[in-house]
Amino acid sequence: MEAKEPVPRLPLKMVRGYPLMQYFAENYAQVEKFQARTDDLLISTYAKSGTTWISEVVEMLYFDGDTEKCGRDTIINRVPFIDLAVPGHETGVELAARTPSPRVLKTHLPVQLVPQSLWKKSCKIIYVARNPKDVAVSFYKFHLISRIHPDPGTWPEFLENFMAGNVSYGSWYSHVKDWWEKAQTYPNLLYMFYEDMLEDPRREIRKIAKFIGKDLSIELLEKTVHHTSFEQMKTNPKTNYDSVLPIIVDNNIAPFMRKGIVGDWKNNFTVAQNEKFDREFKRLMSGTTLCFRTYI
Ligand code: A3P
Numbered sequence: 001m002e003a004k005e006p007v008p009r010l011p012l013k014m015v016r017g018y019p020l021m022q023y024f025a026e027n028y029a030q031v032e033k034f035q036a037r038t039d040d041l042l043i044s045t046y047a048k049s050g051t052t053w054i055s056e057v058v059e060m061l062y063f064d065g066d067t068e069k070c071g072r073d074t075i076i077n078r079v080p081f082i083d084l085a086v087p088g089h090e091t092g093v094e095l096a097a098r099t100p101s102p103r104v105l106k107t108h109l110p111v112q113l114v115p116q117s118l119w120k121k122s123c124k125i126i127y128v129a130r131n132p133k134d135v136a137v138s139f140y141k142f143h144l145i146s147r148i149h150p151d152p153g154t155w156p157e158f159l160e161n162f163m164a165g166n167v168s169y170g171s172w173y174s175h176v177k178d179w180w181e182k183a184q185t186y187p188n189l190l191y192m193f194y195e196d197m198l199e200d201p202r203r204e205i206r207k208i209a210k211f212i213g214k215d216l217s218i219e220l221l222e223k224t225v226h227h228t229s230f231e232q233m234k235t236n237p238k239t240n241y242d243s244v245l246p247i248i249v250d251n252n253i254a255p256f257m258r259k260g261i262v263g264d265w266k267n268n269f270t271v272a273q274n275e276k277f278d279r280e281f282k283r284l285m286s287g288t289t290l291c292f293r294t295y296i
Pocket residue numbers: 045046047048049050051052053134137138139141228229230231233256257258259260261264
């Protein structure tokens with residue numbers, strides 16, 4: 001993608017009660033009309049939960065471990081981000097329309113805002129959830145390098161907004177719970193966890209292969225594990241976001257592929273912030289069977 005002048009950081013805008021980046025909110029009418037195809041696979045996450053990682057895993061499985069085919073373009077062009085809209089550029093929906101089937105698509109939308117066509121066509125969906133402490137840290141750092149988000153303020157300010165759901169895509173707590181609830185009634189949804197992937201990528205990649213109906217040889221499994229390791233993806237220009245529009249991600253400020261670990265929150269939360277966060281987590285997550293691991 002070509003370079004572009006910086007865009008102004010705009011405040012969030014509500015779409016049906018959910019705060020979205022203003023650029024995305026203004027394009028939501030197009031997203032809502034998105035036309036799914038029966039063989040689409042949607043990767044859905046709250047931001048910073050491992051979307052890019054799982055996308056590359058699925059690409060490797062789709063292309064039988066052919067790294068040249070996976071490297072045909074940057075991940076942002078190979079896996080259309082259907083919510084995406086930045087001034088003066090092709091939207092995610094437009095990119096999806098010219099992407100050949102079978103498409104791998106990406107979204108961060110709350111389940112309530114997912115285009116109806118994806119449900120009507122019974123498309124397969126992989127949802128990836130990550131513990132909220134690491135998400136909050138990763139999301140804050142991402143705001144610093146991505147001008148399509150509002151100004152995040154200081155870390156303490158951002159953390160308060162995160163707990164209150166006053167950030168892009170709204171409440172993390174509602175997002176993971178609502179998608180979890182959907183997974184109980186929509187059979188074509190695989191609900192996964194970032195921490196499980198880090199703990200045992202082989203086990204999790206097997207789950208993905210089974211879900212998408214792919215025969216998985218040991219060779220393909222090992223190739224996929226290797227190619228999608230943090231170290232490989234960080235140095236791979238087709239996955240590390242080095243060549244995407246700087247208004248989406250400015251890698252000159254800090255890398256998109258940052259740490260890729262569980263527990264970086266410990267380097268960022270104060271004791272008081274952690275105690276408050278734990279109290280809020282207990283309150284907002286009461287009544288759900290979902291469990292998150294903040295260390296492995
Ligand atoms: P950190 O900022 O904590 O490092 P998303 O793709 O949803 O935006 O998520 C980005 C997060 O996933 C970043 O987390 C990034 O480093 C991490 N990530 C990306 N690829 C990864 C991989 N192969 N292994 C582990 N973590 C990965």
